[in-house]
Amino acid sequence: MQKLFVSSSPHLRSGTGVRSIMLDVIIALAPALVASVILFGLRALAVTAVSVGAAVLAEYLSRKIMKRPNSIGDLSAVVTGMLLAFNLPVSIPLWIAALGSAIAIVVVKQFFGGIGQNFVNPALAGRIILMVSFPAQMTKWTMPLTSWSGVDAVTTATPLGILNEGGGEALPPLLDLFFGVRGGCLGETCAVALLLGGVYLVARRVINPIIPLCYVGTAALLSLAFGLDPLMQILSGGLLLGAIFMATDYATSPLTNWGKVIFGVGCGVLTMVIRQFGSLPEGVSFSIVLMNILVPYIERLTRPVPFGEGAQQ
Amino acid sequence: MAKGKLLHTFTKGIVKENPVLRLVLGTCPTLAVTTMAENGLWMGMAATLVLLGSNVVISLTRRVIPDKVRIPAFITIIAGFVTLVQMLVKAYTPEVNDKLGIYLPLIVVNCIILARAEMFASKNKVLPSILDALGMGVGFTAALVLMGSIRELLGSGSLFGVPITSGFIDPMIVMILPAGGFFVFAILIVLANKLSGDGKKAALGCAGCPSAAHCPNAETGGCEEKKEGEQ
Numbered sequence: 025m026q027k028l029f030v031s032s033s034p035h036l037r038s039g040t041g042v043r044s045i046m047l048d049v050i051i052a053l054a055p056a057l058v059a060s061v062i063l064f065g066l067r068a069l070a071v072t073a074v075s076v077g078a079a080v081l082a083e084y085l086s087r088k089i090m091k092r093p094n095s096i097g098d099l100s101a102v103v104t105g106m107l108l109a110f111n112l113p114v115s116i117p118l119w120i121a122a123l124g125s126a127i128a129i130v131v132v133k134q135f136f137g138g139i140g141q142n143f144v145n146p147a148l149a150g151r152i153i154l155m156v157s158f159p160a161q162m163t164k165w166t167m168p169l170t171s172w173s174g175v176d177a178v179t180t181a182t183p184l185g186i187l188n189e190g191g192g193e194a195l196p197p198l199l200d201l202f203f204g205v206r207g208g209c210l211g212e213t214c215a216v217a218l219l220l221g222g223v224y225l226v227a228r229r230v231i232n233p234i235i236p237l238c239y240v241g242t243a244a245l246l247s248l249a250f251g252l253d254p255l256m257q258i259l260s261g262g263l264l265l266g267a268i269f270m271a272t273d274y275a276t277s278p279l280t281n282w283g284k285v286i287f288g289v290g291c292g293v294l295t296m297v298i299r300q301f302g303s304l305p306e307g308v309s310f311s312i313v314l315m316n317i318l319v320p321y322i323e324r325l326t327r328p329v330p331f332g333e334g335a336q337q
Numbered sequence: 338m339a340k341g342k343l344l345h346t347f348t349k350g351i352v353k354e355n356p357v358l359r360l361v362l363g364t365c366p367t368l369a370v371t372t373m374a375e376n377g378l379w380m381g382m383a384a385t386l387v388l389l390g391s392n393v394v395i396s397l398t399r400r401v402i403p404d405k406v407r408i409p410a411f412i413t414i415i416a417g418f419v420t421l422v423q424m425l426v427k428a429y430t431p432e433v434n435d436k437l438g439i440y441l442p443l444i445v446v447n448c449i450i451l452a453r454a455e456m457f458a459s460k461n462k463v464l465p466s467i468l469d470a471l472g473m474g475v476g477f478t479a480a481l482v483l484m485g486s487i488r489e490l491l492g493s494g495s496l497f498g499v500p501i502t503s504g505f506i507d508p509m510i511v512m513i514l515p516a517g518g519f520f521v522f523a524i525l526i527v528l529a530n531k532l533s534g535d536g537k538k539a540a541l542g543c544a545g546c547p548s549a550a551h552c553p554n555a556e557t558g559g560c561e562e563k564k565e566g567e568q
Contacts, residue, residue, distance in 0.1 A: 117507075120507075123509075131520065153511050153516075156510060156511045156514060156516070157508075157509040157510045157511040157512075158507055158509070158510070159510070161507070
């Protein structure tokens with residue numbers, strides 16, 4: 025009699041869960057981590073380790089204090105820590121990196137109910153709080169490839185910083201931008217590594233390519249409209265890191281396809297408007313966080329009509 | 338009125354019915370002036386003075402003021418005391434006037450003072466009204482000083498203007514910006530709820546409202562607006 029089971033659907037499960045998705049994201053972030061170590065030296069690894077460690081510890085302790093089940097096993101804190109580290113300059117004091125991780129996990133994620141309940145991307149909100157709190161340390165850019173030559177640290181400007189200042193220093197050639205040989209946050213510079221991770225995530229169906237494509241496409245079109253070099257705009261700043269890894273966060277991006285289009289285009293418009301007209305050279309984190317806040321409204325606008333109900337109107 | 342009840346009239350304003358953290362009144366000055374502990378102290382003292390004066394006068398005139406024009410009458414009395422306090426501050430401590438700026442005259446529209454006039458002073462005798470004003474004033478001042486201390490310590494590395502950690506830890510500038518004010522405010526509200534609750538899950542509606550005791554609508558469904566046609 026054991027051969028006949030009666031149960032409600034779903035009857036087949038894929039085995040995909042938060043843990044396997046987060047593991048895929050970590051694998052996709054690995055090339056960028058390797059690139060950051062090559063470009064900025066072993067300190068990049070130290071910043072990432074501290075940031076990840078602090079994120080996991082903060083997740084464990086806050087869940088424990090709030091008497092909720094332990095959730096560090098789903099690896100989402102590891103991803104948040106890695107993403108935050110990738111958004112920091114390599115010269116950042118380690119305690120600031122740890123503080124940023126703790127704020128991202130405790131204030132932005134756990135205060136709102138844990139994974140899936142956060143209203144903005146925790147890593148980006150952590151970065152913005154650090155950016156506003158420690159503007160000097162957060163904008164000290166190190167010249168890539170100098171840490172292996174024995175020179176202590178050579179500071180440089182980011183390509184967008186150079187553009188914002190209006191000339192003076194020469195912009196790095198596009199090929200350098202593609203391989204990440206430029207000033208910037210430790211994980212955002214190497215475009216080829218980020219694209220590799222993005223292709224892996226799309227191939228594994230972890231992310232849907234609509235948001236990154238709309239984001240990057242809008243940014244490219246607008247830079248043409250503003251009379252800027254679109255390739256240069258795409259390859260500089262945190263645009264690729266943001267579009268591939270942070271704008272696609274499940275909890276803070278729309279579910280519907282049209283919603284994803286609106287979300288991606290909105291991110292692109294805001295980023296280019298901040299870059300072109302704002303006082304800050306870069307606006308990826310602010311634009312994604314602003315669009316995160318709009319997601320409930322976007323979803324209400326694009327709610328699909330249930331089958332059979334559309335004809336009545 | 339029994340002695341215990343009088344004491345309760347004073348102490349309820351400190352934690353259980355703390356005007357800022359439990360009743361969520363007067364949040365504008367709370368967020369705006371608490372970038373430094375000292376500002377919070379001055380703001381709290383100025384508001385307490387106004388509250389004391391207005392509660393006494395409104396309690397004394399509660400039988401004279403017609404019900405239909407009570408709000409304009411209350412506001413006039415409150416504005417009179419605010420003008421007095423502002424003139425005193427300008428005359429004797431001009432540097433406090435510079436620090437509080439527009440928020441000093443804005444005490445006129447501070448919800449705490451009007452709320453206490455409406456909910457308490459206009460229904461009670463003078464002595465309980467004085468105690469209510471003092472309790473609410475102490476609660477307001479304590480909340481402001483606490484919030485100001487946290488924000489000043491983290492945001493500027495000092496306390497009451499005395500440098501403490503600014504020498505060896507970089508201060509977090511966000512704490513003295515509005516965003517940091519909201520963070521600290523939210524966390525203090527959580528703490529106040531925890532301290533004044535009985536450990537159970539918070540009740541919803543009138544049962545969980547700290548003002549229910551004074552609310553005329555508490556028995557008839559409370560503050561929820563009645564839809565048209567409904568009884």
